[in-house]
Amino acid sequence: MSAIVHQHVPLTHPRLPRWAPALVGVISLALAALLGISLGWGPVGIVVVALLVYLVGLPVWSRLVENRRAATNRFVTTLVWVSLGIALVPLGSLLWKVISLGAPQVNGRFLTWSMKNVFGESGGIYHSLTGTLIITLIATIISVPVGLMTAIYLVEYGAKSRTASAIRFLVDVMTGIPSIVAGLFAYALFTLLFGPGTKIGFAGGLALSLLMVPIVVRSAEEMLKLVPDDLREASWALGVPKWKTILKVVLPTALAGIITGVTLAVARVIGETAPLLIACGATTAVNLNPASGQMSSLPVFIYFSYTQPGANPKILQDMAWGAAFVLIVVVMVLNLIARVAGKILAPKTGH
Amino acid sequence: MAKSIDVSDLNIYYSDFLAVEGVTMTIPARSVTAFIGPSGCGKSTFLRSLNRMHEVIPGARVEGKVMVDGQSLYDANVDPVEVRREIGMVFQRPNPFPTMSIYENVLAGLRLNNKRLKKSEADSVVEKSLKGANLWNEVKDRLNKPGMGLSGGQQQRLCIARAIAVEPQVLLMDEPCSALDPISTSAIEDLIHELKEEYTIVIVTHNMQQAARVSEDTAFFNLAGAGKPGRLVEMNPTKKIFSVPDEEATEAYISGRFG
Numbered sequence: 001m002s003a004i005v006h007q008h009v010p011l012t013h014p015r016l017p018r019w020a021p022a023l024v025g026v027i028s029l030a031l032a033a034l035l036g037i038s039l040g041w042g043p044v045g046i047v048v049v050a051l052l053v054y055l056v057g058l059p060v061w062s063r064l065v066e067n068r069r070a071a072t073n074r075f076v077t078t079l080v081w082v083s084l085g086i087a088l089v090p091l092g093s094l095l096w097k098v099i100s101l102g103a104p105q106v107n108g109r110f111l112t113w114s115m116k117n118v119f120g121e122s123g124g125i126y127h128s129l130t131g132t133l134i135i136t137l138i139a140t141i142i143s144v145p146v147g148l149m150t151a152i153y154l155v156e157y158g159a160k161s162r163t164a165s166a167i168r169f170l171v172d173v174m175t176g177i178p179s180i181v182a183g184l185f186a187y188a189l190f191t192l193l194f195g196p197g198t199k200i201g202f203a204g205g206l207a208l209s210l211l212m213v214p215i216v217v218r219s220a221e222e223m224l225k226l227v228p229d230d231l232r233e234a235s236w237a238l239g240v241p242k243w244k245t246i247l248k249v250v251l252p253t254a255l256a257g258i259i260t261g262v263t264l265a266v267a268r269v270i271g272e273t274a275p276l277l278i279a280c281g282a283t284t285a286v287n288l289n290p291a292s293g294q295m296s297s298l299p300v301f302i303y304f305s306y307t308q309p310g311a312n313p314k315i316l317q318d319m320a321w322g323a324a325f326v327l328i329v330v331v332m333v334l335n336l337i338a339r340v341a342g343k344i345l346a347p348k349t350g351h
Numbered sequence: 352m353a354k355s356i357d358v359s360d361l362n363i364y365y366s367d368f369l370a371v372e373g374v375t376m377t378i379p380a381r382s383v384t385a386f387i388g389p390s391g392c393g394k395s396t397f398l399r400s401l402n403r404m405h406e407v408i409p410g411a412r413v414e415g416k417v418m419v420d421g422q423s424l425y426d427a428n429v430d431p432v433e434v435r436r437e438i439g440m441v442f443q444r445p446n447p448f449p450t451m452s453i454y455e456n457v458l459a460g461l462r463l464n465n466k467r468l469k470k471s472e473a474d475s476v477v478e479k480s481l482k483g484a485n486l487w488n489e490v491k492d493r494l495n496k497p498g499m500g501l502s503g504g505q506q507q508r509l510c511i512a513r514a515i516a517v518e519p520q521v522l523l524m525d526e527p528c529s530a531l532d533p534i535s536t537s538a539i540e541d542l543i544h545e546l547k548e549e550y551t552i553v554i555v556t557h558n559m560q561q562a563a564r565v566s567e568d569t570a571f572f573n574l575a576g577a578g579k580p581g582r583l584v585e586m587n588p589t590k591k592i593f594s595v596p597d598e599e600a601t602e603a604y605i606s607g608r609f610g
């Protein structure tokens with residue numbers, strides 16, 4: 001038996017000062033700027049070179065002073081931040097563009113007027129805003145019950161049966177339907193039922209619901225699966241029938257997540273243009289009746305304003321930006337409402 | 352209102368797997384019966400077959416007879432939902448409903464079964480059940496707080512309150528104290544002592560002292576061998592089991608020589 005030799009293992013090692021990353025950042029930027037200005041690169045080139053210098057410089061310095069693990073850590077940390085930045089750049093510039101061009105357009109007239117009999121001056125998007133809200137509401141009213149009940153079947157009744165796997169497969173296929181095909185389907189269906197050329201709000205709602213249902217099914221299914229079996233068994237053991245257990249125990253427990261899923265589905269379809277173009281057409285007048293007449297919507301309005309701005313293109317193209325801004329605001333407001341609702345309805349775990 | 356349970360020749364399956372074989376026993380009314388035995392021998396499985404909770408697992412089925420007060424539980428025209436109203440269950444892990452307050456949790460069984468209760472009646476059911484579960488004093492000032500906000504032991508007693516609020520005839524408890532500290536455990540054991548005045552109680556436990564303390568009768572389950580089904584080795588008054596059991600296997604298990 002050999003005695004175990006306890007070596008002295010140091011628990012400390014030299015560390016770079018806290019301001020090291022900042023210093024390297026400034027140096028890289030200065031270096032890149034110097035090079036860039038003398039060689040005539042644009043600002044993008046300078047930033048890219050600065051990043052590359054930083055990406056090499058900081059780990060090398062760390063390797064010299066600290067140890068290998070710290071150097072790797074600094075390298076990967078930098079990479080993660082850079083990737084995050086790259087992902088945020090398009091989002092930021094998109095938001096900036098829409099807000100800077102769109103927000104100034106929004107005023108009382110813009111929100112309350114339609115484009116009926118408006119020529120050569122700026123009108124309003126009231127007809128498209130109401131159209132979008134009505135069509136999306138119809139789509140939601142169709143998709144939520146269908147999607148939710150399908151999810152309930154898949155989780156609570158079908159489980160691992162063959163029917164359930166078949167339905168899951170079909171839902172996945174539905175997720176992949178191109179939106180324009182959904183529009184064509186709705187248009188064809190309404191033509192079959194009510195005669196050729198039937199372009200109405202309901203058709204648009206139906207087209208969008210075809211796109212929404214699979215999203216609702218999949219997200220609701222995931223949420224229902226998260227509800228622990230313990231709760232179902234607790235309820236059954238009290239002599240509560242299965243349907244009531246689902247209604248009063250399982251659904252309330254999963255509700256917050258389901259609402260989030262529905263909101264995501266709404267956000268996904270509210271900007272659809274092609275299916276609405278086909279299924280409910282376009283109009284310049286306010287039409288609040290989804291059962292008759294064409295109905296405008298924000299995406300369709302944006303499309304026509306930009307592609308066919310008429311004699312005075314500047315006016316309508318500006319209005320298109322305004323409409324895009326309003327569309328984004330609508331989606332954000334919906335998200336906000338869903339978050340608040342989710343917070344209120346979420347299972348309470350605190351004291 | 353308590354009822355006795357007669358089991359004869361019960362085989363319990365998970366799909367093709369025979370988990371418990373040939374159990375015959377009589378569980379007396381208004382008394383506490385303990386199930387002991389090594390892990391995996393089918394105590395939970397057998398317990399769950401007593402209120403038809405076994406069959407909620409896909410593919411699970413039962414052969415044989417379970418008679419509760421002369422009625423056969425597994426007759427074709429018996430409604431499992433009705434059975435579970437009469438034979439309540441407390442699980443190993445506390446499972447209060449997360450969306451409900453303490454008050455609503457206690458009333459869940461009644462409310463979800465469409466009992467219309469006046470506010471005063473509901474209040475008195477809640478108070479009686481929580482007192483019955485030894486929890487009233489700890490929670491009476493925060494009945495409207497979420498049930499999940501309680502400690503583990505309090506949650507378990509809340510689940511017991513929820514189970515006795517529907518006034519079942521039989522209460523099945525599957526290792527109700529295994530996640531609890533000694534103080535909560537002793538609170539629940541006291542509770543079992545009181546409950547047996549009115550209920551028939553069956554408790555699964557891995558704690559020999561607990562079985563000896565709370566039960567009148569004890570049933571020892573064992574596996575005949577690896578991969579073989581579990582079976583009932585012997586059932587006798589607890590005093591006898593812990594002093595002079597009929598079977599050598601029982602003696603060995605209790606004295607810790609195996610299992």
Ligand SMILES: Nc1ncnc2c1ncn2[C@@H]1O[C@H](COP(=O)(O)OP(=O)(O)OP(=O)(O)O)[C@@H](O)[C@H]1O
Nearest residue numbers: 365368370388389390391392393394395396397408
């Ligand atoms: N849902 C299930 N599906 C298939 N087999 C199962 C299932 N639940 C339990 N079993 C099997 O049935 C046998 C008995 O299990 P059971 O849970 O009844 O044991 P137990 O005596 O309660 O054990 P423990 O003391 O660990 O709780 C075991 O072999 C187990 O693997």
Ligand SMILES: [Mg+2]
Nearest residue numbers: 394395396525
């Ligand atoms: Mg068990």
